Amino acid sequence: EVTALAAAHPAPAVDLLLCPPATLVERMARAADGTAIAVGGQDCHAAAAGAHTGDISAAMLRDAGASHVILGHSERRTDHAETDAIVRAKTEAALAGGLIAVVCVGETEAQRDAGQTLGVVGSQLTGSLPEGVTGATVVVAYEPVWAIGTGRVPTLAQIAEVHDFLRAELVARFGEAGQGVRLLYGGSVKPDNAADIFATSNVDGALVGGASLKAADFSAIITALEAAV
Numbered sequence: 001e002v003t004a005l006a007a008a009h010p011a012p013a014v015d016l017l018l019c020p021p022a023t024l025v026e027r028m029a030r031a032a033d034g035t036a037i038a039v040g041g042q043d044c045h046a047a048a049a050g051a052h053t054g055d056i057s058a059a060m061l062r063d064a065g066a067s068h069v070i071l072g073h074s075e076r077r078t079d080h081a082e083t084d085a086i087v088r089a090k091t092e093a094a095l096a097g098g099l100i101a102v103v104c105v106g107e108t109e110a111q112r113d114a115g116q117t118l119g120v121v122g123s124q125l126t127g128s129l130p131e132g133v134t135g136a137t138v139v140v141a142y143e144p145v146w147a148i149g150t151g152r153v154p155t156l157a158q159i160a161e162v163h164d165f166l167r168a169e170l171v172a173r174f175g176e177a178g179q180g181v182r183l184l185y186g187g188s189v190k191p192d193n194a195a196d197i198f199a200t201s202n203v204d205g206a207l208v209g210g211a212s213l214k215a216a217d218f219s220a221i222i223t224a225l226e227a228a229v
């Protein structure tokens with residue numbers, strides 16, 4: 001699949017990143033070697049080293065061929081009780097280890113229904129990002145929890161509202177550097193909704209789950225993004 005994807009997009013106009021489970025990082029990095037596809041992990045430990053059986057450090061990911069790592073995914077926040085402080089510590093570890101961090105934020109359905117969306121994502125953003133963030137080191141992904149794997153997607157206006165807000169928060173805190181931080185939307189992105197999402201204000205790309213498992217679907221999403229940039 002990686003080879004097919006690379007062959008379909010030999011010189012993409014956008015950045016391509018695949019983040020498989022940890023056991024596949026090294027194999028995928030080998031398959032992607034020499035292509036335009038980068039490989040990342042789905043989590044790393046907050047410590048650079050030490051006795052943490054079962055955990056993976058940023059250095060271990062780098063060693064396996066990863067250049068990026070996803071941090072603070074809602075499933076990590078839920079399944080492993082990861083707080084913003086933990087995500088921030090992991091982000092610091094990732095950056096210190098030479099990885100680019102893809103930091104996720106997003107509200108639950110109950111929080112959206114209660115009108116708390118901007119408050120929730122704003123506080124996750126503030127708490128999860130360390131000082132000194134730039135577009136070269138950090139990517140932010142907005143993933144409404146209720147849209148992940150459900151086939152439900154916020155309206156384009158709702159996506160724009162959150163992305164415009166996140167951009168403003170990034171610029172307020174990091175100045176010009178905040179302008180360069182890419183903002184990905186994630187949650188039920190498919191070939192048939194990708195173009196509209198990519199045309200939405202302050203959406204710079206996507207974090208794709210289910211549709212990335214089928215090379216043809218992922219390829220169509222890549223093509224939609226290429227058309228939008």
Ligand SMILES: O=C[C@H](O)COP(=O)(O)O
Nearest residue numbers: 148149187188208209210
């Ligand atoms: O990790 C992937 C994202 O959470 C989005 O997943 P999805 O595209 O299957 O909704």
